[in-house]
Amino acid sequence: xxxxxxxxxxxxxxxxxxxxxxxxxxxxxxxxxxxxxxxxxxxxxxxxxxxxxxxxxxxxxxxxxxxxxxxxxxxxxxxxxxxxxxxxxxxxxxxxxxxxxxxxxxxxxxxxxxxxxxxxxxxxxxxxxxxxxxxxxxxxxxxxxxxxxxxxxxxxxxxxxxxxxxxxxxxxxxxxxxxxxxxxxxxxxxxxxxxxxxxxxxxxxxxxxxxxxxxxxxxxxxxxxxxxxxxxxxxxxxxxxxxxxxxxxxxxxxxxxxxxxxxxxxxxxxxxxxxxxxxxxxxxxxxxxxxxxxxxxxxxxxxxxxxxxxxxxxxxxxxxxxxxxxxxxxxxxxxxxxxxxxxxxxxxxx
Amino acid sequence: xxxxxxxxxxxxxxxxxxxxxxxxxxxxxxxxxxxxxxxxxxxxxxxxxxxxxxxxxxxxxxxxxxxxxxxxxxxxxxxxxxxxxxxxxxxxxxxxxxxxxxxxxxxxxxxxxxxxxxxxxxxxxxxxxxxxxxxxxxxxxxxxxxxxxxxxxxxxxxxxxxxxxxxxxxxxxxxxxxxxxxxxxxxxxxxxxxxxxxxxxxxxxxxxxxxxxxxxxxxxxxxxxxxxxxxxxxxxxxxxxxxxxxxxxxxxxxxxxxxxxxxxxxxxxxxxxxxxxxxxxxxxxxxxxxxxxxxxxxxxxxxxxxxxxxxxxxxxxxxxxxxxxxxxxxxxxxxxxxxxxxxxxxxxxxxxxxxxxxxxxxxxxxxxxxxxxxxxxxxxxxxxxxxxxxxxxxxxxxxxxxxxxxxxxxxxxxxxxxxxxxxxxxxxxxxxxxxxxxxxxxxxxxxxxxxxxxxxxxxxxxxxxxxxxxxxxxxxxxxxxxxxxxxxxxxxxxxxxxxxxxxxxxxxxxxxxxxxxxxxxxxxxxxxxxxxxxxxxxxxxxxxxxxxxxxxxxxxxxxxxxxxxxxxxxxxxxxxxxxxxxxxxxxxxxxxxxxxxxxxxxxxxxxxxxxxxxxxxxx
Numbered sequence: 001x002x003x004x005x006x007x008x009x010x011x012x013x014x015x016x017x018x019x020x021x022x023x024x025x026x027x028x029x030x031x032x033x034x035x036x037x038x039x040x041x042x043x044x045x046x047x048x049x050x051x052x053x054x055x056x057x058x059x060x061x062x063x064x065x066x067x068x069x070x071x072x073x074x075x076x077x078x079x080x081x082x083x084x085x086x087x088x089x090x091x092x093x094x095x096x097x098x099x100x101x102x103x104x105x106x107x108x109x110x111x112x113x114x115x116x117x118x119x120x121x122x123x124x125x126x127x128x129x130x131x132x133x134x135x136x137x138x139x140x141x142x143x144x145x146x147x148x149x150x151x152x153x154x155x156x157x158x159x160x161x162x163x164x165x166x167x168x169x170x171x172x173x174x175x176x177x178x179x180x181x182x183x184x185x186x187x188x189x190x191x192x193x194x195x196x197x198x199x200x201x202x203x204x205x206x207x208x209x210x211x212x213x214x215x216x217x218x219x220x221x222x223x224x225x226x227x228x229x230x231x232x233x234x235x236x237x238x239x240x241x242x243x244x245x246x247x248x249x250x251x252x253x254x255x256x257x258x259x260x261x262x263x264x265x266x267x268x269x270x271x272x273x274x275x276x277x278x279x280x281x282x283x284x285x286x287x288x289x290x291x292x293x294x295x296x297x298x299x300x301x302x303x304x305x306x307x308x309x310x311x312x313x314x315x316x317x318x319x320x321x322x323x324x325x326x327x328x329x330x331x332x333x334x335x336x337x338x339x340x341x342x343x344x345x346x347x348x349x350x
Numbered sequence: 351x352x353x354x355x356x357x358x359x360x361x362x363x364x365x366x367x368x369x370x371x372x373x374x375x376x377x378x379x380x381x382x383x384x385x386x387x388x389x390x391x392x393x394x395x396x397x398x399x400x401x402x403x404x405x406x407x408x409x410x411x412x413x414x415x416x417x418x419x420x421x422x423x424x425x426x427x428x429x430x431x432x433x434x435x436x437x438x439x440x441x442x443x444x445x446x447x448x449x450x451x452x453x454x455x456x457x458x459x460x461x462x463x464x465x466x467x468x469x470x471x472x473x474x475x476x477x478x479x480x481x482x483x484x485x486x487x488x489x490x491x492x493x494x495x496x497x498x499x500x501x502x503x504x505x506x507x508x509x510x511x512x513x514x515x516x517x518x519x520x521x522x523x524x525x526x527x528x529x530x531x532x533x534x535x536x537x538x539x540x541x542x543x544x545x546x547x548x549x550x551x552x553x554x555x556x557x558x559x560x561x562x563x564x565x566x567x568x569x570x571x572x573x574x575x576x577x578x579x580x581x582x583x584x585x586x587x588x589x590x591x592x593x594x595x596x597x598x599x600x601x602x603x604x605x606x607x608x609x610x611x612x613x614x615x616x617x618x619x620x621x622x623x624x625x626x627x628x629x630x631x632x633x634x635x636x637x638x639x640x641x642x643x644x645x646x647x648x649x650x651x652x653x654x655x656x657x658x659x660x661x662x663x664x665x666x667x668x669x670x671x672x673x674x675x676x677x678x679x680x681x682x683x684x685x686x687x688x689x690x691x692x693x694x695x696x697x698x699x700x701x702x703x704x705x706x707x708x709x710x711x712x713x714x715x716x717x718x719x720x721x722x723x724x725x726x727x728x729x730x731x732x733x734x735x736x737x738x739x740x741x742x743x744x745x746x747x748x749x750x751x752x753x754x755x756x757x758x759x760x761x762x763x764x765x766x767x768x769x770x771x772x773x774x775x776x777x778x779x780x781x782x783x784x785x786x787x788x789x790x791x792x793x794x795x796x797x798x799x800x801x802x803x804x805x806x807x808x809x810x811x812x813x814x815x816x817x818x819x820x821x822x823x824x825x826x827x828x829x830x831x832x833x834x835x836x837x838x839x840x841x842x843x844x845x846x847x848x849x850x851x852x853x854x855x856x857x858x859x860x861x862x863x864x865x866x867x868x869x870x871x872x873x874x875x876x877x878x879x880x881x882x883x884x885x886x887x888x889x890x891x892x893x894x895x896x897x898x899x900x901x902x903x904x905x906x907x908x909x910x911x912x913x914x915x916x917x918x919x920x921x922x923x924x925x926x927x928x929x930x931x932x933x934x935x936x937x938x939x940x941x942x943x944x945x946x947x948x949x950x951x952x953x954x955x956x957x958x959x960x961x962x963x964x965x966x967x968x969x
Contacts, residue, residue: 028822055805056805057801057803057804057806057808057809060646062642072811073811073823078805078806079801080799080802080810080811080812081812082645082812082813083811083812083813083814084668084814085638085664085665085814088634088638088664090635090638091593091634091636091638091639091642092638092642092645094593094639094642095593095640095642095643095646095650096642096801097642098591098639098642098643098648099590099591099643099644099645099646099647099650100647100800100801100802102802103646103802120631120632120634120635121634121635121638124630124631128628316628317626320623320627321621321622321623322623322624322626323617323620324620324622327590327625327626327643328647328800330624332766332767334624335585335588335590335615335624336585336586336588336767337586337614338763339761339763341614342586345582345759346570346572346758346759349572349573350398350570350571350572350573
């Protein structure tokens, strides 16, 4: 168990616009190992939802199976949760979103869940541009079954028993860009300062938003020789541009020098503010982002930050031209054509 | 006429087992040559003359080039199961000619293309040959190669119309309906029909004494395929989300849903659709989407066949255990594995009933007619939401892809969708603590909430792992057991909600009985009549759902022997009956058919007679 959380909360905790304190966004106590990177990610979700003034019950959290997929229990206890089957969270999220487009869909997955059994569903949910946040808590190993390599374990990385992974890894962030994801970010669970604004921007993105978070497994993959250990990641992480998420109507003036800030306007009028934009690529240009990813890989770096986004995206509901009103609110009057129409239909079969 | 075999048979020949409104015609075509619509024209014309008729497509798992057959049975008595024996064969596929000719009953007819002389080896002395130079006529009258191919089919329909005395006005009416909006195409088709008819009139005695005569036997019946009826049932049943992956023979279920939704679910003001239909990447994703939508309060469904159900197993177990409404239409085909994808069977019964690992049971519905496909699909959405569980509608290729005469579809406008136990924000306010898996009403069915209902009450975690009444994860054995027992109680409750069996008897009097389900119904009815003529009377009960209504148990208990008729090798329904009911399994005798074609009355009657007369002491 990670930590024991005291029930006491300081009475003067700040509240957000809705009048909630941050503890309102917490979940049940984590049962993951103490120091698990996934718990830091859960904390970032909590903070992002708090800062975005999200009503928790308007967010649905979905996951597959694995350590990562347990985490939705540990944040936003007033949200409905769906712990589905291994790797098949994307289809459940798709169905849920089709039924009610008005909620926020927050999917959590792991590298085993997404890069192996769930690869098929992952690529198709990207392709359909489902309006959801898809977070992979990526530790390069199977924690629940005690440390086997996953498909994102790097070539040459050593697992806990000292075996060297002989296979090329699957780079989920690059793959997501290739597949047409309209928001792709990468981060490190130990860098909440970067992760929280990324989460906020992902939630506000009106299409498929993917965040691959390197989240070291303290128990089974934090050893010397592992390329997803805390030490290794800290040494090789290369932040791209740091971003701020600036809510609608509350624009703040950046402290950076002129020319080093780029603002991307979101659909609802809010901004993503890219600070100290890296020189060698433009996150609004897909080719440029792919090049940057490839260059980083060649240098043995883990590139983090907002890698690519298309703010003008149209989601699945737009593609299939479904009604603005959530389908789960339609009544028999909306849905049933009635007996008179059936008479005409019968006539066609005579 | 050049053919040496011309007019060897005609009016006046001795015809066995045939006559007015009582014969079987089989068309042997090449897949992909446009014969389907011509053959359908023939069937529909007989239907419109008020005569019971049933067509069967017997087609290969192939798009083009392989032999395909279309069999039409005409039955004054209204027997609409498949019947063995071909009275007239339209043989226009050289590839299958030898077998086609061999399949005609002695005294029967063979209609063939006499543009080329028929090979000596194809000559039989006990059948009549009707040679029509179809290709020559097409070459003479049409210049376009595609037209030549298409009109060849229409010409033989014209010839058949003359041979069987089908009213020409009826055919013209059908063409007018078929080409509504494309009226230019009508004259060429009429001309082709006339070419065929004229050729018969000029060269043969006609009509045959095996022919049709107008009747008023069908009243307001319709001629419809089960898959269209299921698709329409989903529209009327209020499905707003459909996710699917194409697989024969279920594909046309969702295609029909899509077609009907295009007009019936269009919001005319906004031009937007009151439906979401997604072709998934596979069956796993299809059922996952259905479950996601069901969890979130939309009526959702998918359609598939055996191999698809295999892939959906894991998710079906989740939906059962997590208690999420879902509707699945299983149009069964011949298994196991890829089996014979375009042939019919009832071999998914066991798979569907217990889909997924662990102690899992699913509610199954067994329609027999297009009307029941419509009704049961619509009902399935009510049942799924009331019971919060997957409901599987079990049809088969025969019912799904063939046209069947059916009572017209009906809808009661007063009917309201039964949405089951769903709590809204107001109701949640009054509850101190919401227990998602709590048996409040002592019927095994808990209350649920849709995501987004209330800021602080009603949220819960849906999961496939064990949990307590409040949806909190637990590995406590007692909590697990309590939950499983509640699910069993729900199963008992479902027995009172599913479709009751239908009894085919005047009184519960005969010594022995027959149990059957689905499309076997067509042949069972006929077999029972045939047996009655032989002095054997049997009570018959048609099972319409699983779990079984108590009537099924009573039926078995009250008869000495019960024949269980099914279209699979392993007697799957019999096995389930033996597992689920407190009956003596030795009483149950299987009558099985699993060659991929619909079971026939002859087969059923013969097997019953064989059994009864070799076991005299029981009788």
